[in-house]
Amino acid sequence: MNCLLCKSGTMRETTGTYFAQLPNCYVIIENVPCRKCEQCGEIVYASSVMEKIDAMLERFEKIACRVFIMDYSTAA
Numbered sequence: 001m002n003c004l005l006c007k008s009g010t011m012r013e014t015t016g017t018y019f020a021q022l023p024n025c026y027v028i029i030e031n032v033p034c035r036k037c038e039q040c041g042e043i044v045y046a047s048s049v050m051e052k053i054d055a056m057l058e059r060f061e062k063i064a065c066r067v068f069i070m071d072y073s074t075a076a
C-alpha cells in the first residue's frame, strides 16, 4: 500500500500516539495501531480503530477530566 499523501512512500504497520483536544479536556492514547508513511510521516488509522477511538473520546467527554492518558491496548 502506497501513501495517499505523497503517493510514493510505503505505509508500514506501527503504533503511534493519538492526541485529541476535546472542549473540556485533552486526550492522549498511546500504542494505537496505525500505518505510517516511511517518506512523509503521514499516519493513517484503520476505520475499526477510529471507531474505538471515537467511542473512547465520547466516554472521556462525559467524565470531563482535564487530561487523559490511556493505553489503546488496555482501553479498547
Ligand SMILES: [Zn+2]
Binding pocket: 003, 004, 005, 006, 007, 008, 009, 037, 038, 039, 040, 041, 042
Ligand atoms: Zn507519504
